[in-house]
Amino acid sequence: MGKTEKETKESGGVLTALKKSLSRNKLGELLVIHGIITSEELLTALHQQKKNNRPLGQILIENKLISKYQLAAVLGRQYVIRTLAAGVFFMASMGASMGKSARADMIKDVPAQISLTSTANSAFGKMNSYPALFDTAEKRSGSLKAFTKWTGMFDRFERELRKSENQDIVREWQNDLAGFQGLELKKMASKVNSLMNEKQYIVDSKNWGQSDYWATPIEFMKRGGDCEDFAIAKYTALRSLGVPEERMRIAIVHDKQKNIPHAILIVYTDEGPYILDNQNKNLVSGSGVGRYRPIFSINRTAWWLHQAPTTTIVASAQ
Structure with missing residues (x-):
């Protein structure tokens, strides 16, 4: 086709x-x-x-x-x-x-398999529009096959959920999140951010012997992880709590203070986008952060390339 x-x-x-x-x-x-x-x-x-x-x-x-x-x-x-x-x-x-x-809808909604509520009948409705992250110009694509770390993580996650040895971790995950059901989205996101930020931060080279590895939530619960692993776990937690896919994106950004690439989760609440960050214990408004320059953002349905509206230079990463 x-x-x-x-x-x-x-x-x-x-x-x-x-x-x-x-x-x-x-x-x-x-x-x-x-x-x-x-x-x-x-x-x-x-x-x-x-x-x-x-x-x-x-x-x-x-x-x-x-x-x-x-x-x-x-x-x-x-x-x-x-x-x-x-x-x-x-x-x-x-x-x-x-x-x-090469459509993104070929990626299974794996977080829904450990959902605490119906993800199909979410209490969080669709938004009329989604403001561009950090006032950048966004280029959208529905093809995700180039992002093998992202798609591969979903494949491994689904296999792990079938293993009996991981069921205790899944139950612990669900018990930890159960108290967040029914909260309005901003408060729910804040609770999830605080919960996941309690996990150990460890760089991929020490944790996995690789320079860049995108861990599944189960791997993260067992061994901790680095910035993108925190973001993935938070995304999965909110999805399992019924937050619609289109209200979340994992964003790869340039941390201008540390001059390094970094990963965060963006959640689009009715009050605007908010950042869930392992470098910050608090939820931060996405409209007031000058520290980060977005490179690309991604969820299960699409990815977006971010470009400063006044220049042709594009910062991007894989």
Whole structure:
């Protein structure tokens, strides 16, 4: 089955944004665009690079024009842009010839399997509109197959729920959440944020021997996790409490204070979007946070690429 007109338009919007980013993601140009160095400083450094045949980043550091942390941040951004683009471009090129459409609705609603209430008849109605995160321009796509860490987590989670050895953890999970039933969404989200933030924070390299691993909620309950594992557990908890899928997104952001990528959960309440963050014990309004710059956000039905409305530069990650 081919793509619908809507799907083609959505995919085209994301691909166009990525192409614009890829055309302007050279190290020197990114440094100039972000105001880290001037055009004149870049030209001088490029002249030195041509003369000495040394890496541009090394020359800029030696000339005290940038720090090692600034260089790492820009190089990391280059990498994640190219990584995401490669996955998206591949899926787009395959979409026309695939017998099945790469639709997000192929992902099972696994959290509903441990639901404490009917997820089909949720007390939380649909919202008329969803404000763009942090006032960014959003490009939506319904194809999630490029996000293998996300889709793979759901597959593993469903298998784990079938195992008898995990039933005690499932019952503990349900008992912990039972008291939150019937609360209005903002208060429910605050309770879930506090509950999950009690778990141990541990980096993936120590926990799993991998640089980036998206743990299932059961794995998280057993072993703790890092930022995206906290966000996934909170998402699953709220979904099992009947919060509609469209009211939640996991957002991968750039933490401008720490200059690192970070993951949070966004919940769209009737009072606006709120952030559930393992770095903050309190619920924070999504309209008043200057610390984070969104890269992409995702749920079980779609993903969104975030772009500053006044620039063509796109920050993205996979």
